[in-house]
Each structure stands twice: as structure tokens, then as C-alpha cells.
């Protein structure tokens with residue numbers, strides 16, 4: 001079951017204002033945004049869509065998130081989000097009610113999933129007096145490859161189905177000013193500054209000792225995982241590895257039980273201690289990244305969050321069959337300005353080539369790289385600001 005996050009209060013505010021002014025569009029704010037999300041595997045699709053929905057709601061918009069499997073929201077967002085309505089897309093009755101309820105002004109299909117045809121029909125026919133269909137956005141995956149700048153904001157006419165005659169717009173998140181940017185809450189940096197690491201670790205019952213290096217691990221099954229564990233266990237600096245729930249924890253446990261030299265791995269002495277974490281809320285996942293001296297992340301959303309954390313980071317990219325992820329990883333390393341040590345480490349961590357995994361670091365240089373990248377990103381508009389700007393331009397016929 002999804003968390004009960006239907007913000008009737010905000011929906012009412014929208015409805016009352018509409019009655020007074022005649023149109024939602026006339027209000028300039030409080031537009032209804034319907035986001036469609038299919039959970040393929042892992043958590044990134046939902047993680048990104050949930051963040052976007054919450055940021056829209058915080059900005060005073062009405063957001064409905066359609067998701068075919070909302071179960072992960074139970075741990076990702078146990079408190080829900082005021083102003084976000086979750087619609088279980090696999091529930092026929094919920095879909096019927098939501099379609100009958102209202103038509104969106106902005107339709108967002110995340111990662112090329114086809115939105116509910118009946119809602120597309122309502123969207124297409126929305127009368128101008130009610131704000132009309134303002135924009136249909138195809139929100140794409142994140143990449144630092146050059147094609148992103150070329151394709152961002154391009155129109156894509158719809159020829160078939162209930163939306164025929166309308167035009168979708170590609171929206172590409174990205175790392176440079178000519179892309180759609182990255183999701184970032186307006187108060188993110190201020191919250192991070194106020195963060196109390198010792199207090200948070202204690203609240204999570206993580207037995208951290210002063211002087212112990214903290215490393216978070218969120219990964220798939222990296223080929224060099226056993227090598228990393230062995231290195232950390234042999235390092236003179238003590239490390240506490242905070243292993244996230246799910247695939248990362250299973251991968252670590254498999255390494256430990258398969259280890260040829262288990263006496264060098266945790267449980268058998270050495271400098272490495274391991275804490276297995278429960279699934280954290282997205283808010284606490286951020287806290288984890290803020291607390292650590294080195295973050296191993298994966299996929300899409302955790303990469304962005306690790307960039308905002310400003311600590312040294314290592315990315316395991318989502319593997320693709322045709323090895324397209326090699327190009328994607330290198331494009332990101334180029335953008336990052338990764339020093340050779342970080343580049344080499346990424347290649348080994350992601351299983352490119354035969355080089356053995358070097359020891360992580362130097363962490364000071366990696367931190368400097370991460371901070372410089374964050375500064376560049378902070379100087380750019382965030383994804384939501386860019387998305388709203390595009391919608392305003394489309395409404396004004398200027399794009």
C-alpha cells in the first residue's frame with residue numbers, strides 16, 4: 001500500500017481559487033501536474049518521480065503521481081508528502097476515479113512510459129477555460145553525454161492514440177547549463193549545513209568510533225567488491241562500512257561467505273567493521289551521504305544526491321547489455337574532471353578492463369573534485385525551475 005499522502009487541503013485550495021478566478025491558468029501557480037512512472041527494476045524510477053512530485057507540491061503545484069508499483073514508497077517516503085496524491089496505476093478502480101476527477105494541465109511521462117490513455121484523452125480535450133493542456137513532457141534518463149544538450153527541449157509530435165495532434169517535449173536532466181539540470185530542493189544546502197553527524201549516527205544506532213572512516217555502500221554486484229572489502233580490512237585506517245539494504249547487502253554477504261581468505265574480511269579481524277542498514281527514507285538516505293567520508297552510489301538518483309553531499313564519491317553505473325554504459329560513465333568522468341586515480345578506480349569498480357582495483361583515494365583530491373563539481377551545479381538552475389520555465393514558455397507560445 002502506498003502511504004496516505006493525498007493532500008486534500010492543497011487540492012481544496014486549488015479548487016476554491018479556480019472557482020474565484022475562473023481558470024487555473026489565470027492563477028499563474030497551482031497547476032495540476034500528473035507524473036507517470038513505471039517501476040522497471042530497482043528504485044531509481046520511483047525515486048526520481050517521487051522527488052519531482054514533492055518538489056512540485058512544495059512549490060505550490062498540485063501533483064499526482066501515477067505508479068504501477070508504489071510499494072517502495074512505504075520505506076522511501078513513509079510520511080508521504082503534503083500536496084502529492086499517489087495513484088496506484090495497477091488498480092483499475094483508482095485509475096477510473098482519478099481520470100474522472102480531473103485532467104492535468106501538465107503531463108509528465110517519466111523515462112518513456114506511456115501514460116494512461118484515458119487520461120491522455122481528458123488531457124487532450126481539456127477546455128481552454130480550465131487551463132487547457134499546457135505541456136506534455138517526456139522526462140528522460142540522466143546522462144552527461146553530448147547528445148543530451150542537442151535533444152533537450154526538442155518537440156516530438158504525437159501521431160497516434162488519444163493524444164494525436166499534440167506535441168510532446170523531450171526534457172533531459174543533465175550537468176551543464178544547456179540541459180534540464182538536476183533535482184535540488186531550495187533548502188537542501190541549508191539543511192546540510194545544519195546536519196549533526198554524531199547525533200544522526202547515534203539515532204541510527206550506528207556504533208561509530210571517533211577516528212573511524214565512514215563509507216556508505218549502495219551498489220549492484222560490482223566485480224571488484226571482494227577486492228574493496230579485502231583492501232579496507234587490510235588498511236591501517238579503520239573503516240566502518242555502512243551497507244544499504246537490498247542488493248548491496250546481499251552482494252557483501254555473498255563476498256564474505258565466498259571469501260578465500262575469510263580471516264582478512266570482517267568478522268575475522270582487520271580494520272573493517274560493517275553495519276547493515278535497514279531501508280532508509282529518502283531523507284535519511286541523504287543524511288547517510290552527508291555523514292560519510294566516501295560514498296559508493298549507483299543508478300541515477302543516488303548519484304545526484306551524492307553530488308549534492310559534496311563528499312568523495314564512486315558511481316556504479318546501471319549496466320546495459322551493449323556496454324553503452326562505458327561511454328556514459330566516461331562522459332560523466334570527463335564532466336566531473338576526475339583525476340586519474342578516480343578515473344582508474346571507477347573503471348575497475350565498474351568492471352571495465354582487467355586492472356585490479358586500486359586503493360580508494362587520495363580522498364582529499366577526490367573531495368576537491370566533488371566540491372568543485374557541486375559548485376558548478378549550484379550555479380545552474382535546478383531541474384524544477386527549468387521545467388516550470390519551459391511550461392511557462394509553452395503556454396506563452398514562446399518555445
Ligand SMILES: Cc1cn([C@H]2C[C@H](O)[C@@H](COP(=O)(O)OP(=O)(O)O[C@H]3O[C@@H](C)[C@H](O)[C@@H](O)[C@H]3O)O2)c(=O)[nH]c1=O
Pocket residue numbers: 040041042043044045046047048075076141218244245278279280281282283285298299300301302303318
Ligand atoms: C538504499 C536506499 C535507496 N533509497 C533511494 C534513493 C534513490 O531515490 C533510490 C535509488 O535510485 P538510484 O540511485 O537511481 O539507483 P537504482 O539502481 O535503484 O535505480 C536505477 O534503476 C534503473 C531501472 C534505472 O535505469 C537507473 O537509471 C537507476 O535509476 O532509492 C532510499 O531512499 N533509501 C535507501 O535505503
